[in-house]
Amino acid sequence: MPDHTSAFHLLLTGDPALFSIVGLSLAITLTAAVVASFIGMPLGALVALTRFRGRQFVIVVMNALMGLPPVIVGLAVYLSLSRSGPLGSWGLLFTPSAMVIAQTILVTPIIAALTRQTIEDLWLEYRDEFSAMHVGAFRRIATLLWDGRFSLVTALLAGFGRAAAEVGSIIIVGGNIEGFTRTMTTAIALETSKGNLSLAVGLGVILMGIVVLVSAFAWGVRRAGERFAG
Amino acid sequence: MSANTDNSDLPIEFSGVDIDVGELKVLRQISISIEPGAPTVLIGPNGSGKTTFLRVAMGLTAPSKGRVMWCGHSQSPPVRRAIVFQRPVMLRRSAFGNLHYALASAGVPRSARRRRANELLSLVDLAGLGDRPARRLSGGEQQRLAIARALAREPHVLLLDEPTASLDPAATKSIEELVRSVSASGVKVVMATHDLGEARRLAGDIVLLHRGTIVERAAVDQFFNSPATKEAQAFLAGELLL
Numbered sequence: 382m383p384d385h386t387s388a389f390h391l392l393l394t395g396d397p398a399l400f401s402i403v404g405l406s407l408a409i410t411l412t413a414a415v416v417a418s419f420i421g422m423p424l425g426a427l428v429a430l431t432r433f434r435g436r437q438f439v440i441v442v443m444n445a446l447m448g449l450p451p452v453i454v455g456l457a458v459y460l461s462l463s464r465s466g467p468l469g470s471w472g473l474l475f476t477p478s479a480m481v482i483a484q485t486i487l488v489t490p491i492i493a494a495l496t497r498q499t500i501e502d503l504w505l506e507y508r509d510e511f512s513a514m515h516v517g518a519f520r521r522i523a524t525l526l527w528d529g530r531f532s533l534v535t536a537l538l539a540g541f542g543r544a545a546a547e548v549g550s551i552i553i554v555g556g557n558i559e560g561f562t563r564t565m566t567t568a569i570a571l572e573t574s575k576g577n578l579s580l581a582v583g584l585g586v587i588l589m590g591i592v593v594l595v596s597a598f599a600w601g602v603r604r605a606g607e608r609f610a611g
Numbered sequence: 612m613s614a615n616t617d618n619s620d621l622p623i624e625f626s627g628v629d630i631d632v633g634e635l636k637v638l639r640q641i642s643i644s645i646e647p648g649a650p651t652v653l654i655g656p657n658g659s660g661k662t663t664f665l666r667v668a669m670g671l672t673a674p675s676k677g678r679v680m681w682c683g684h685s686q687s688p689p690v691r692r693a694i695v696f697q698r699p700v701m702l703r704r705s706a707f708g709n710l711h712y713a714l715a716s717a718g719v720p721r722s723a724r725r726r727r728a729n730e731l732l733s734l735v736d737l738a739g740l741g742d743r744p745a746r747r748l749s750g751g752e753q754q755r756l757a758i759a760r761a762l763a764r765e766p767h768v769l770l771l772d773e774p775t776a777s778l779d780p781a782a783t784k785s786i787e788e789l790v791r792s793v794s795a796s797g798v799k800v801v802m803a804t805h806d807l808g809e810a811r812r813l814a815g816d817i818v819l820l821h822r823g824t825i826v827e828r829a830a831v832d833q834f835f836n837s838p839a840t841k842e843a844q845a846f847l848a849g850e851l852l853l
Contacts, residue, residue, distance in 0.1 A: 506700055507700055507702070509671065509696060509700070510696070510699070510700045510702075512671050513669065513671070513689070513693065513694045513761070514712075514717075514760070514764075515688065515689055515716060515717075515764075516716045520716065524702070524712070528702055528703040528704070608744075
């Protein structure tokens with residue numbers, strides 16, 4: 382991608398390199414958010430609905446992990462996936478898969494903690510009705526997840542936002558390789574360090590636009606849901 | 612609504628039931644038998660133990676002391692009992708969806724749920740509001756829907772906790788008509804209320820609770836015309852029971 386060209390110009394002219402960066406960013410971010418949801422939502426629901434020794438400690442840790450430093454995650458994933466690491470044989474270092482793994486680790490605690498809070502609040506509200514209706518355990522969990530779906534969209538959105546803004550871990554495990562592991566955030570970091578501020582700003586605006594669009598979509602889904610489902 | 616002549620959960624027998632919450636004794640030495648027949652209405656001031664009595668009768672709260680038997684069984688899953696709380700929680704779905712859910716929980720076959728849900732909506736006079744989100748219904752409509760939801764499992768005993776509290780007279784009237792209709796179909800209604808007029812209109816017998824104990828139990832006419840205890844006389848006279 383030539384340094385003197387703004388991101389908007391590249392966008393308007395359909396530059397394949399730019400589209401590759403935007404596409405890879407979206408693919409990694411969405412994949413990480415979805416994978417983290419599949420792990421974090423049941424985990425959050427489980428912690429919300431079960432009572433066990435050390436539960437308060439688990440909740441504190443889960444909340445604390447929402448602020449997990451990305452570079453620490455990047456370093457840990459790097460060490461795990463490097464040739465001498467325990468998962469080195471997988472050959473994933475400096476690939477988009479490694480970036481998804483790092484982002485999933487960062488996003489899962491956010492989704493799990495927000496899901497726990499949502500489900501626990503709903504559980505307190507529904508508990509007596511469930512007992513009165515003689516609802517079984519599995520159906521209770523399914524109902525809480527379904528009835529809390531509009532709040533859970535917010536949890537998913539928070540996870541997506543975290544992943545979309547992330548640069549510290551993916552630059553370590555992805556390597557910022559042009560055409561392969563370069564995302565919008567890593568490209569912005571690179572172009573800024575090269576002094577190519579117009580391109581960096583342009584990419585930043587595109588990234589913000591995507592985040593705003595996704596937020597608007599989620600907000601619309603939530604509003605529509607509240608209107609039609611109560 | 613099907614008539615339930617086989618009241619398999621009845622009688623509900625309390626034998627020396629205490630409920631302790633920490634240092635507080637919410638119910639003390641409650642011994643009573645709830646038999647089939649006209650509605651039994653629990654009255655008494657706030658904190659007298661009416662709600663706790665209903666929860667124990669439902670099996671939601673276990674006695675700290677004493678025991679409860681449903682038709683002679685001490686362990687009876689609430690399959691043929693139903694309760695409507697004072698502030699029923701509507702699930703986040705339509706009125707129809709709430710009934711469909713209750714029917715599924717009651718084990719009604721999938722093929723029969725739609726028809727049955729529509730029957731129940733008609734029964735509680737909400738036929739035109741099936742698609743409306745349940746949480747957007749008025750207080751009276753939500754109470755009627757909660758009663759319909761409770762009727763989904765065709766209970767033998769229906770426990771109602773102040774179903775007309777904070778409702779306007781029109782909504783109260785429609786709930787009372789519904790209670791009469793349910794009772795006439797053979798379902799035993801046990802209901803808590805603050806409203807003496809409502810108790811007189813609906814009850815077959817009255818149970819006066821005060822400070823967690825049963826002060827008096829009598830047939831409705833006897834209770835209102837010749838109350839036997841000082842507390843009942845004071846309560847009917849509108850004095851504050853402290």
